[in-house]
Amino acid sequence: MTADQLAQRSETPERRIKWSYMDHWRSNGPAGPVDQWHSHRTMSSFLKQIKAVGFDAIDTFDFRLWQMYGDYGGPAKYQEMVQDHGLERIVNIFHAADYDLRNYAPHVPETHENILEDFRVTMGHWSSVELDNIIVMPATLYYDMEPVTEDKLKISAELWNKVGEITAGYGVKLTCHHEFFCGIQSEPDIEVFYSYTDPRYVSLFIDTAQHCIASVDPVALYRRHAHRVSGFHFKDTRNVAAGDDHRHRPDSEIMAPTTGKWFYEMGTPHGLVDFEAMMTAVRDNDYRGWISVEHDKANKDGGDYAESTAIARWYAVNVLEKIYR
Amino acid sequence: MRDTLRWAYALNQWNIRMDVFVRHEDQRRALKTLSALGFGHIELAAGTGRWDNLGRPEVIEINHGSPEGFLAFLRSCSVNGVSSMFWDPGQPVEEEGWAFRSTRNRDDHAAIVESAKPFVDFLAAIGAEQLVARPVGSAWMQPPLGRDDIAAIGEVWNSVGKVAAAAGVGLALHYDCLSAVHTADELRRLLDATDPELVGLALDTAELTIGGIDPVAFYEERHERVTHVHLKDTRYADTGEEYRMPGAETTMLRGGAGRRIERWFFELGTEGGLVDVKAFVAALRRHGYPGWVVVESDHGGNPAELAMLNSWYLQQELSVART
Amino acid sequence: MAWTKWSYMDHWVTETPQGPQPPSFNRAYMDRYIKQLSALGFKGFDTFFFYLPMIEGMYGSVKAFEHFLQDNGFEKITGIFSAYPYATKYTAPHVPETHDRIVADCMATVRAVEGLSVENFIVMPSTTYFQVEPVTDEKIKIMADLWNRVGQMTLEHGMRTTCHFEFWGAIRTREQLDLFFRYTDPRYVYFFCDTAQHTIAGVDPLQMFRDYRDRCTGFHFKDTHTVDEHEAYRTPPDPELMAPNVTRWFYEMGTEGGLVDFPALMREIVTSGYDGWLTVEHDKAELGGGSYAEATCVAKWYIDNVLAEAQAEAEAQLEAGR
Numbered sequence: 001m002t003a004d005q006l007a008q009r010s011e012t013p014e015r016r017i018k019w020s021y022m023d024h025w026r027s028n029g030p031a032g033p034v035d036q037w038h039s040h041r042t043m044s045s046f047l048k049q050i051k052a053v054g055f056d057a058i059d060t061f062d063f064r065l066w067q068m069y070g071d072y073g074g075p076a077k078y079q080e081m082v083q084d085h086g087l088e089r090i091v092n093i094f095h096a097a098d099y100d101l102r103n104y105a106p107h108v109p110e111t112h113e114n115i116l117e118d119f120r121v122t123m124g125h126w127s128s129v130e131l132d133n134i135i136v137m138p139a140t141l142y143y144d145m146e147p148v149t150e151d152k153l154k155i156s157a158e159l160w161n162k163v164g165e166i167t168a169g170y171g172v173k174l175t176c177h178h179e180f181f182c183g184i185q186s187e188p189d190i191e192v193f194y195s196y197t198d199p200r201y202v203s204l205f206i207d208t209a210q211h212c213i214a215s216v217d218p219v220a221l222y223r224r225h226a227h228r229v230s231g232f233h234f235k236d237t238r239n240v241a242a243g244d245d246h247r248h249r250p251d252s253e254i255m256a257p258t259t260g261k262w263f264y265e266m267g268t269p270h271g272l273v274d275f276e277a278m279m280t281a282v283r284d285n286d287y288r289g290w291i292s293v294e295h296d297k298a299n300k301d302g303g304d305y306a307e308s309t310a311i312a313r314w315y316a317v318n319v320l321e322k323i324y325r
Numbered sequence: 326m327r328d329t330l331r332w333a334y335a336l337n338q339w340n341i342r343m344d345v346f347v348r349h350e351d352q353r354r355a356l357k358t359l360s361a362l363g364f365g366h367i368e369l370a371a372g373t374g375r376w377d378n379l380g381r382p383e384v385i386e387i388n389h390g391s392p393e394g395f396l397a398f399l400r401s402c403s404v405n406g407v408s409s410m411f412w413d414p415g416q417p418v419e420e421e422g423w424a425f426r427s428t429r430n431r432d433d434h435a436a437i438v439e440s441a442k443p444f445v446d447f448l449a450a451i452g453a454e455q456l457v458a459r460p461v462g463s464a465w466m467q468p469p470l471g472r473d474d475i476a477a478i479g480e481v482w483n484s485v486g487k488v489a490a491a492a493g494v495g496l497a498l499h500y501d502c503l504s505a506v507h508t509a510d511e512l513r514r515l516l517d518a519t520d521p522e523l524v525g526l527a528l529d530t531a532e533l534t535i536g537g538i539d540p541v542a543f544y545e546e547r548h549e550r551v552t553h554v555h556l557k558d559t560r561y562a563d564t565g566e567e568y569r570m571p572g573a574e575t576t577m578l579r580g581g582a583g584r585r586i587e588r589w590f591f592e593l594g595t596e597g598g599l600v601d602v603k604a605f606v607a608a609l610r611r612h613g614y615p616g617w618v619v620v621e622s623d624h625g626g627n628p629a630e631l632a633m634l635n636s637w638y639l640q641q642e643l644s645v646a647r648t
Numbered sequence: 649m650a651w652t653k654w655s656y657m658d659h660w661v662t663e664t665p666q667g668p669q670p671p672s673f674n675r676a677y678m679d680r681y682i683k684q685l686s687a688l689g690f691k692g693f694d695t696f697f698f699y700l701p702m703i704e705g706m707y708g709s710v711k712a713f714e715h716f717l718q719d720n721g722f723e724k725i726t727g728i729f730s731a732y733p734y735a736t737k738y739t740a741p742h743v744p745e746t747h748d749r750i751v752a753d754c755m756a757t758v759r760a761v762e763g764l765s766v767e768n769f770i771v772m773p774s775t776t777y778f779q780v781e782p783v784t785d786e787k788i789k790i791m792a793d794l795w796n797r798v799g800q801m802t803l804e805h806g807m808r809t810t811c812h813f814e815f816w817g818a819i820r821t822r823e824q825l826d827l828f829f830r831y832t833d834p835r836y837v838y839f840f841c842d843t844a845q846h847t848i849a850g851v852d853p854l855q856m857f858r859d860y861r862d863r864c865t866g867f868h869f870k871d872t873h874t875v876d877e878h879e880a881y882r883t884p885p886d887p888e889l890m891a892p893n894v895t896r897w898f899y900e901m902g903t904e905g906g907l908v909d910f911p912a913l914m915r916e917i918v919t920s921g922y923d924g925w926l927t928v929e930h931d932k933a934e935l936g937g938g939s940y941a942e943a944t945c946v947a948k949w950y951i952d953n954v955l956a957e958a959q960a961e962a963e964a965q966l967e968a969g970r
Contacts, residue, residue, distance in 0.1 A: 027627065027630060028626070028627060028663070030665075041596075045630075045634060048633065048634055048637035048638075048641075049630060049633035049634060049637065051637055051640070051641070052362055052633045052634070052635075052636035052637035052640060052647075053361050053362055053633055053636070054361065054647060054648075085637075085641075086637075086640070086641050267357075269350070299937075300937065301936045301937040302934070302935065302936045302937035302938070303937070304627065304629060306358075306627060306629035306630040306633055307354055307358055307629035309629075309633075310357065310358035310361045310362060310629055310632070310633060311354055311357045311358060311361065313361040314357035314358070314360050314361035314402070314403065315357075317360075317361060317403075317648075318360075318403050338667070341666070341667050341668070341669065342661065342668070342669060342670065344889060344932060347886065347889040347890060348889060348890055348895065349890075374733075374734050375733065375734045375776065375885040375886040376886060376889060378885055378886070378890075384885055387884050387885045388885065419734060419736050419738075419739075420736050421738075422736065422737075422738030422739070422749070423738075571705070572705040572706075575672075575673070575674055575702070575705065575706070576674070576705075579664075579666065579673050579674045580674055580676075581673075581674030581675050581676070581706065582674075582675075585676075587664065587665045587666070587673075587674070588665035588666055624666050625666065625667070626665065626666065626667050627667065628667075
């Protein structure tokens with residue numbers, strides 16, 4: 001390390017929080033909107049933008065695996081490209097499973113072996129990169145699980161304990177992300193679920209907007225479970241789900257009758273998430289590690305991913321990092 | 326940006342049609358975007374009417390009460406101030422009765438100097454450094470420049486420069502690729518016709534390149550006159566004298582005719598970019614350039630996306646620290 | 649028989665390599681735009697005065713552009729919209745000293761379309777409300793005097809001067825509208841009914857049409873979701889885009905929450921015997937992710953299905969009454 005670098009390091013104390021950006025993205029190409037996986041060029045442009053605005057790393061979906069193999073030569077090679085753009089690495093992957101009562105449903109014991117096999121295979125695929133978390137939605141869609149009983153919660157918990165043991169073998173935490181439209185989303189059900197899971201194998205991933213939409217206070221939830229929280233999606237919402245918003249086929253995020261656009265970037269006017277309280281709680285619990293920013297469907301209603309992402313970073317720098325960094 | 330050079334960003338690409346970028350919340354989003362990318366200062370552009378509400382001092386005042394109120398608006402988004410403002414006295418505006426004025430016409434000079442005053446006063450009041458002006462209109466709209474024309478153009482800019490200097494504001498003439506001052510020689514003559522104490526050059530890397538002038542070489546030659554910089558890239562030079570086509574603003578710069586190039590200006594680091602950005606910035610550093618370097622994405626595409634790509638280039642390719 | 653005289657008022661925005669721009673971006677974009685309107689069956693084209701020089705630049709002349717329209721199934725350019733929305737020391741309809749200049753400007757616009765058969769010279773009769781207030785009878789009279797002059801001039805060139813009232817203009821309430829029409833000469837000054845603008849201002853456009861049927865020369869068929877109940881019309885410098893709580897005022901026909909009763913208006917139009925142009929206008933349709941192309945298609949669907957039915961009902965009733 002040169003003298004200059006040493007001097008710079010002494011000016012900048014070690015940060016306790018680093019920021020990662022979760023995969024969703026759209027930009028306008030000559031043939032309409034495309035995501036960053038469209039081509040090497042669009043991926044490079046995406047990574048440059050994420051780096052430019054001050055993110056340290058990215059999260060992605062594990063279903064991108066085959067594109068990574070096809071276009072980049074696999075996760076390790078893709079991660080090299082990420083690093084070539086000045087970002088550290090891939091921090092988390094989101095395992096977006098296609099839940100199906102016949103063969104892939106956490107509350108249906110007969111499907112468990114299939115799910116366990118899926119994770120054995122998946123973890124093998126990703127073993128070439130160092131990940132912190134594999135994030136799952138721990139239940140099927142709400143309408144496929146209801147009525148949500150303690151028994152079903154317990155069966156699901158038992159599954160995830162076993163999955164967590166598999167992922168731990170690869171040094172990766174299994175962590176649960178509770179969408180407002182999944183079977184485990186209400187406060188009582190979340191509490192029962194965690195009472196049956198083993199903290200060694202199952203962590204909690206706080207998505208600020210999803211919990212708010214489901215009428216769960218994400219700050220209180222975090223404070224209660226801080227010891228087993230392994231990450232965050234910081235995003236905002238302006239609406240709480242009403243009536244049967246959470247049980248619309250095929251996908252409540254898109255089909256809910258009350259709300260066309262659920263998600264907004266941090267700092268949006270009329271946002272329901274109290275990010276300052278959230279960051280204060282993160283500080284109080286001496287959390288160290290990654291916070292992920294997620295913008296899901298940011299381009300709806302005239303929105304723009306690039307702009308939302310820059311504004312979220314503005315909010316992190318000007319509001320949140322003043323509380324804890 | 327933490328650097329020995331001072332970096333700012335132009336807001337022009339956000340204001341691309343007459344009825345956009347009007348609401349304060351839209352402007353705040355742009356300001357926050359630039360702040361998050363490390364830009365603490367912005368360049369404004371003059372405009373006209375109630376929808377161009379960052380384009381004229383009196384309209385800014387209706388919006389924000391006073392110059393201080395406007396600065397408070399910027400600071401609420403962590404943007405510290407304004408580096409400069411672009412102004413074209415040949416662009417007819419509602420507030421001047423859509424008068425069509427030309428700097429080569431001595432009869433227009435008094436009115437041009439008068440119309441500069443509100444901008445100069447406003448820039449002084451907000452602590453901005455440069456009035457960046459288009460020295461002369463498009464080539465296709467006028468006969469070729471004679472020697473006396475350049476002398477006349479120089480006179481009016483010396484007068485504007487005097488007014489600006491009295492208020493503590495610099496005046497920088499901005500070369501563009503459609504301008505009647507087109508060749509390197511014409512540009513030299515224009516500089517020679519103006520007082521170096523009062524009038525500087527705003528060097529726009531892409532505009533010079535399109536116009537067939539090497540920005541690095543020209544900067545090396547006349548660096549003592551360069552008081553303002555617009556940094557952007559282009560993939561094309563105007564090798565077919567398209568700037569002479571009638572309606573070149575559309576026929577050339579929007580690809581309506583000629584080679585049908587629909588977009589000329591690109592972000593720093595673009596594939597096939599003709600500007601040697603690294604060499605140019607190295608030259609600025611070598612000469613201890615003291616002014617603002619304003620990054621622009623005008624006539625580009627999505628403004629936030631382009632600002633992010635430009636910031637990336639500064640950080641990764643030019644080793645400028647974002648914060 | 650279906651109403652054929654539908655025209656389209658030009659506010660279109662389309663994607664270009666330089667971002668979303670009006671089709672005047674270049675000739676190729678303009679051609680594509682006209683083809684899109686043609687595909688929907690529009691027969692008339694309305695535009696703004698400030699586009700005329702660009703049209704001349706792209707097509708050689710306004711006449712040549714009209715030929716292009718005709719090659720694409722249009723009948724002609726039907727209306728030219730002229731306006732002074734922002735008062736300056738040079739142009740402000742409520743300031744008599746500026747009238748000569750305004751008349752001269754209007755004359756220049758009229759000359760630009762000389763030799764065509766444009767029917768309507770559409771004007772905003774005032775600037776923004778906040779620049780005129782307090783709005784007095786005297787100021788309304790001054791504005792009326794101006795448009796009487798302009799109206800007489802345009803009529804000599806075959807065009808009717810017809811007044812289009814903004815919700816944020818100085819002539820906006822029913823009382824102000826009535827006063828303005830009392831002060832203007834029915835031979836020279838006509839009424840142009842913008843359904844959304846009147847609705848936002850709390851004025852019933854249907855009743856306006858009933859009461860000024862004899863002076864009505866056209867319509868902007870567009871919708872709104874909001875009546876201005878909080879004096880947004882006074883917002884400086886611009887209420888149309890900067891009203892504190894309303895980011896979008898205008899919508900195409902047929903949206904949920906629309907306040908204008910278009911079928912009732914269509915029945916009234918048929919019953920009244922009006923046989924002029926009906927114009928679709930989409931102002932700032934892109935706000936909130938909207939698309940001009942889609943809004944125009946949806947509006948035309950509404951015309952072909954909902955309004956066609958209302959027209960048929962009214963015609964059947966007329967027939968039965970004979």
